[in-house]
Amino acid sequence: MKKRNAVLLSTPYLIWMVLFTLIPLGVVVYYALTDPGTGEFSFINIRQMGMYLPVLWSSILYSLVSAVVCLVIGYPVAYYIAHCSQTAQKFLYMLVMLPMCMSFLLRTLAWVGLLNDQGIINNFLVAFFNWLRSLGGIFSRIPQDFGRLTLIRTPGAVVLGMVYNYLPYMILPLYSTIVKIDHRLIEAAEDLGCNGVQTFRRVILPLSVPGILSGMTMVFVPAVSTFYISQKMGSSSTVLIGDVIERQFKQGNNPNLGAALSIVLMLLVFVCTGIMNRFGGDDEGSVMV
Amino acid sequence: MSKELIRLRDLVMEFDGERILDGINLYINDHEFLTLLGPSGCGKTTTLRIIGGFLTPTSGTVTFDGATINDVPPYKRQINTVFQRYALFPHLDVYDNIAFGLRVAKVPKNEIDQRVREMLEIVSLKGYENRHIDSLSGGQQQRVAIARALVNRPKVLLLDEPLGALDLRLRKDMQNELKRIQQALGITFIYVTHDQEEALSMSDTIVVMDKGRIQQIGKPEDIYNEPKNAFVADFIGESNILDGVMLSDYRVRFFDRTFECVDKGFAENEPVDVVIRPEDVDVVPPKQGHLVGKVTAITFKGLNYDIIVEFKGFKWLIQSTDYQAVGSTIGIRLNPEDIHIMHKSEYSGMFGDYSSYSAEYDELTEDAEDEEA
Numbered sequence: 001m002k003k004r005n006a007v008l009l010s011t012p013y014l015i016w017m018v019l020f021t022l023i024p025l026g027v028v029v030y031y032a033l034t035d036p037g038t039g040e041f042s043f044i045n046i047r048q049m050g051m052y053l054p055v056l057w058s059s060i061l062y063s064l065v066s067a068v069v070c071l072v073i074g075y076p077v078a079y080y081i082a083h084c085s086q087t088a089q090k091f092l093y094m095l096v097m098l099p100m101c102m103s104f105l106l107r108t109l110a111w112v113g114l115l116n117d118q119g120i121i122n123n124f125l126v127a128f129f130n131w132l133r134s135l136g137g138i139f140s141r142i143p144q145d146f147g148r149l150t151l152i153r154t155p156g157a158v159v160l161g162m163v164y165n166y167l168p169y170m171i172l173p174l175y176s177t178i179v180k181i182d183h184r185l186i187e188a189a190e191d192l193g194c195n196g197v198q199t200f201r202r203v204i205l206p207l208s209v210p211g212i213l214s215g216m217t218m219v220f221v222p223a224v225s226t227f228y229i230s231q232k233m234g235s236s237s238t239v240l241i242g243d244v245i246e247r248q249f250k251q252g253n254n255p256n257l258g259a260a261l262s263i264v265l266m267l268l269v270f271v272c273t274g275i276m277n278r279f280g281g282d283d284e285g286s287v288m289v
Numbered sequence: 290m291s292k293e294l295i296r297l298r299d300l301v302m303e304f305d306g307e308r309i310l311d312g313i314n315l316y317i318n319d320h321e322f323l324t325l326l327g328p329s330g331c332g333k334t335t336t337l338r339i340i341g342g343f344l345t346p347t348s349g350t351v352t353f354d355g356a357t358i359n360d361v362p363p364y365k366r367q368i369n370t371v372f373q374r375y376a377l378f379p380h381l382d383v384y385d386n387i388a389f390g391l392r393v394a395k396v397p398k399n400e401i402d403q404r405v406r407e408m409l410e411i412v413s414l415k416g417y418e419n420r421h422i423d424s425l426s427g428g429q430q431q432r433v434a435i436a437r438a439l440v441n442r443p444k445v446l447l448l449d450e451p452l453g454a455l456d457l458r459l460r461k462d463m464q465n466e467l468k469r470i471q472q473a474l475g476i477t478f479i480y481v482t483h484d485q486e487e488a489l490s491m492s493d494t495i496v497v498m499d500k501g502r503i504q505q506i507g508k509p510e511d512i513y514n515e516p517k518n519a520f521v522a523d524f525i526g527e528s529n530i531l532d533g534v535m536l537s538d539y540r541v542r543f544f545d546r547t548f549e550c551v552d553k554g555f556a557e558n559e560p561v562d563v564v565i566r567p568e569d570v571d572v573v574p575p576k577q578g579h580l581v582g583k584v585t586a587i588t589f590k591g592l593n594y595d596i597i598v599e600f601k602g603f604k605w606l607i608q609s610t611d612y613q614a615v616g617s618t619i620g621i622r623l624n625p626e627d628i629h630i631m632h633k634s635e636y637s638g639m640f641g642d643y644s645s646y647s648a649e650y651d652e653l654t655e656d657a658e659d660e661e662a
Contacts, residue, residue, distance in 0.1 A: 184376035187343055190363040191370045192390035192441065198364075202393070206380045 031259035045260035052244055052261060059241040060268070062155070062230075063223035066162035067216045070170035073163070074215065075208075078174035082181075089179070096171050104165060105228065111161055112232050115151035122148050153235035161229035166222060170215035177211025178204070213276045221269050241265055294319040294444065294477055295340065300349035302335050302501075309335050311501040313349070317479060319444075322471055324480045326488040327498035328524065333481045334373075334449055336498070340479060341370050341447050354444075369438035370447040374454055375430050377422045383409075383433055384418040390441040408436040411470060428459045432466075439470070445477045452487065464491055485525050489513065497521050518631055522564045523640035529605045530641020533563035533630070541630055544580060544600060548623060552630040562631040564641070567595070567608040569627035578620020584613045597643055604643040 035042035081092045099107060114120050125147035133142040151157060181204060189199040227242030234240075241261060248258030295317040302310035310332045317323050325333035338344045339351060342363035350357050358366060369390070377386050387408055391401045409415050412432035422430065431451060438446055451467075452460045468491050471478045482488055488495050489509045497504045497512060497520075505517040516522035519530050533543035538553035543563050555561060575581045582600040596607045598619065613619055 182376065184372050184374075185378060187363070188370070188372055188376040188378070189389075190343075191341065191368075191372075192437070193364045193393040195362075195364055198393055202389070203378060203380075209380075 028259045028262060031256050032263050033260075034256055036254050036256040045254075045257045048257055049260055049264065052241065055239055055244055056241045056261075056264065056268075058238075059224050062158055062162065062238075062240065063220045066159050066166065066223050067170070067219040069159060069163050070167050070219045071212060071215065074167055074170035074174055075212075078171045078178055078211070079204075081171075081175050082179040093172075093175065096168050096175075099164075100168050107165060108161055108229055108232050111157075111164065112152065115157055115160075115233065117148065117150070117152065119152070121151060125149065152233060153238075155234070155238055157233040158230050158238045158240075161233045162219075162223045162226065165226075165229065166219040169218035169222070173214040173218060174208065174211040177208055177214070181207050217273050217276045220272060224269065224272075225265055292319050293317070294321075294354060295479075296352045297336070297340075298350045298352070300336070300339065300351070301347045302332070302339065302344065303347045309501050310339075310346070313501075313503060315496060315503065315506070317445075317477060319477055320475050322468070322478045322480065322491060322493045324482060324488040324492040324495050325498060326482060326485060326495050326524075327504075328483055331498040332501040333483075333498050337370075337447050337449055337479060337481050340445070341368055342366050367444045368447060369441050369443040369445075370449065371431075371434045371438050371451045373449040373451070375434040377430055377433055377437070379422055381422070382418065383414065383420050383422070383425070386422065386433055387436045387440050389437060394441070404440050405436075408440040411439070411473075412436045412466075427455050428463065431455065431463060435467070435470070439474065439476070443476065445479060446471075448478060448480045450481055450483070452482075452484075460487070467491065489525070497524060499524075515629060516564060516631065518634035519562050519564075519636040519638075519640045520634070522562075522629075522631065523636075527567045527606055527608075528641050529565045529567065529643070530637075531563045531565070531603065532638075533561050535559045535561050535630060539625075541628060544603075546579065548579070548628055549625040550628040550630060551625050552628075555630065555632075560633055562633060562637050562641075564629040564631060565605070565623065565627060566629075567606040568593075569624075570605070570607045570609075571622040571624070572596075572607065572609050572611065572613070573620045573622050575618050575620040577622065579622055581618060581620050584615050584617050584619060587613060587615055606643045 032045055033041055033043070035044055077096075081089055081096070084092060112119070116122065126145060129142050129147040130145075132139045133146075185203055185207070186199055189203045194202060224240075225242045227240060227246045230238050230240040230243055242265075245258045245261050245265070248254050248261065293316050297313050297315045300310050300313035301308065313332070313336060315336075325336055327333050335344065339346050342358070342361060342365075345359060351359055353366070353368075378389065381389065384405060387405045388401050391404060396404070405418075406415075409418065412435055414429065414432055414436065417425070417429065422433070425433065431454075434451070448467075452463050455463060464487060467478070480488075480491065489512075492509055494506065495509055495512050496506050499520050505512055505521045507515075512521065513525055516525060516528070519528075522528040522530055531543050533541050535541050535552075535555040535558070536547065537557055538555070539550055541548055541550050541552070541561065541563060580600050582598040582605070584596055585599050585604065586597040588595045590608075593608045593610050594612060596609055596613055598605050598607055598621070607621065
C-alpha cells in the first residue's frame with residue numbers, strides 16, 4: 001500500500017484519537033494544574049496529593065502481589081496448555097478466555113455473593129458444621145453457628161478479585177510465548193546434560209521471559225487503576241487510588257485533585273511498562289502490551 | 290580398526306502402528322566416521338535419535354561400551370548431537386552457547402573458559418564470543434553448533450543432516466572441516482545425510498538405508514563398486530540396471546549377447562540385475578561396438594556430457610567427454626570390470642532405466658528432505 005493511501009485510511013481514527021484522547025488529556029492536565037476555587041494556575045493539587053501517597057503505594061503493592069500470584073498460578077497452566085494436543089489447546093484456550101466474555105461487574109458481584117458474611121461459602125460452612133454437630137458425640141461440642149469466616153472486606157479478597165479478573169491476561173501471553181519455544185531447544189538442552197529441572201531453569205524459563213513480562217504488565221496496569229473490585233470486595237482500609245480518583249469526581253469533592261491523581265497514575269503506568277519492556281528487550285510477546 | 294563402541298540389535302521402531310525401523314543390526318567402532326545414508330523417510334534420523342536417547346525403540350537393544358542404554362535418558366549419555374538446523378539457544382551468545390554443557394556439568398570456571406576458547410579456535414570463530422546467535426550466518430551457526438557439542442568431549446558425536454541448510458560451496462568447505470575435526474579429535478562421528486556425494490567423500494563406513502531396513506554396509510568404494518541391489522546402485526551414483534542371466538561364473542548374457550565379467554558364485558542360469566555405471570561405458574564407432582544405439586538426448590554437465598542412448602527400446606545413460614549429435618548412431622564397448630552383477634531383489638525393475646530421463650534427474654533425491662521424523 002502506498003504511504004498516501006495509508007494516511008488516508010487511518011485518518012478517521014487519527015481524528016478520533018485527537019478528539020477523544022489527546023484533547024481530553026489536555027483537559028485533564030489543565031484541571032490538574034488549576035486551583036479548584038479560583039480557577040487560576042496553581043500547584044495546589046500537586047501539593048495536596050501528598051496525603052494520598054500511602055493509597056498510591058498500597059495500590060501498587062496490591063497490583064504487584066496480584067500480578068505475582070497470577071504468574072505463579074498462570075505459568076503452570078500456560079505451560080500445560082502449550083504442551084497439549086492441538087485440539088486440546090484450542091479448547092483450553094477458549095476456557096481461559098471464557099470468563100472474559102462475561103461482564104466484569106457481574107463477575108465481581110458474583111464473588112461478593114460467594115464471600116459475603118451470609119454468602120454461599122459461609123452458609124455452606126455453617127450448614128456443614130451444624131450437620132456435624134447433629135451427629136452427636138464429640139461433634140456436639142461444636143458451638144452454634146461455628147465456621148463463619150470473614151472473607152469479604154479483607155486485603156485477601158481484593159487480591160482474589162484482581163487475580164480472578166486478570167488471570168486470563170497473564171495466561172494468554174505466557175501461553176503464546178511458551179508454545180513458540182522450539183522443541184529442539186529442549187532436546188538440545190537434554191543432549192548437553194540437563195535433567196528436567198535444569199532444562200526448565202536454563203532454557204524454558206529464560207525463553208519465557210517476554211511472556212512473563214508481558215503478562216505482568218497486562219495484569220498490573222488494569223489492576224493498579226481499578227476501583228470497583230476494592231469497593232465491592234474490600235473495606236475502608238483497602239481503598240485504592242482508583243477509588244480515590246472516582247470519589248474526587250463523583251462525589252464532587254475536587255475534580256482538580258482527581259485529575260492530578262490520574263496524571264500521576266498514568267505516569268506510573270508508563271514507567272512500569274517502560275521498565276518491563278526494557279527488560280524484555282525487543283522480543284516478540286511484549287508486543288502485546 | 291579399533292574396538293566396537295555402539296551396537297544396535299534388532300531395532301524395531303513403530304509409530305501409530307507404522308513400522309519406521311524394521312530390524313536394524315549395526316555396530317559402530319570407536320573413532321569411526323559412519324554415515325547413515327538414505328532417502329527421506331528411510332529411518333536414518335529415527336536411528337540417530339534412538340542412539341541419542343530421544344526415542345526409545347519399540348523392541349531391540351542399544352548397547353554402548355557393552356552396557357545396554359535403551360532407557361538411559363539423553364543427559365546421561367556420553368553422546369552429543371549437532372541438530373538439524375542447529376537448535377542454538379537464542380537467549381545466549383556464542384560463548385554461552387558453547388559453554389552451556391560445561392556449566393551444566395559444573396566444570397570450574399577457568400577450565401570452561403579455556404575449553405571454550407580452544408573450541409572457538411578449532412571452528413575458526415575466534416572473536417565471535419559475544420555475538421548474538423541471530424547475527425551469525427548459516428555457516429557460522431553451524432560451527433557454533435559443532436563447537437557446542439564437541440566442547441563436552443563426547444565419545445560420540447551425532448550429526449543430523451548438519452550441512453543441509455548451507456549452500457553448495459559452504460557445504461564443501463564444511464565437509465572438509467568436519468573430516469579434519471573428526472580426525473584431529475579422534476571422536477566417533479555418526480552422520481545422517483541423504484547426499485550420496487557427502488557420504489562417499491567423508492565416511493569410513495556407509496550404511497545405506499531404505500524403508501526402515503539396512504540395504505548395505507560397507508566402505509565408500511565397496512558400496513559404489515559393488516552395490517548389493519538395484520536400490521543401492523541407483524541411490525549411490527548413476528546406474529544403468531538391466532535384466533541379465535548369469536550363464537556360469539564370469540559369463541553373463543544380456544541384450545542377446547554374452548559378455549565376460551568378473552563376478553562368480555551365482556547359480557547357473559540365475560536371473561540377475563546387471564549394473565553398468567555411465568562413466569564406465571566406452572563410446573566407439575558403431576562397427577567396433579558390442580552394442581549399437583541411437584543418441585536421443587545430450588546435456589552438457591561441465592565435466593562431461595550426459596548422453597541418453599537407446600538400445601532396443603531401453604535407454605541408457607552414458608557419460609562421455611565427447612559430444613555426440615542427437616540422432617546419430619554410436620557403438621559402445623564394455624570391459625569385463627565395467628559389468629557388475631547383483632542378485633535379484635525387491636527393487637529389481639524399479640531403477641536404472643532412463644526412459645523418463647530429464648535433465649533434472651540428479652536433483653530428484655535432494656529436495657524436500659528435511660521434514661523427516
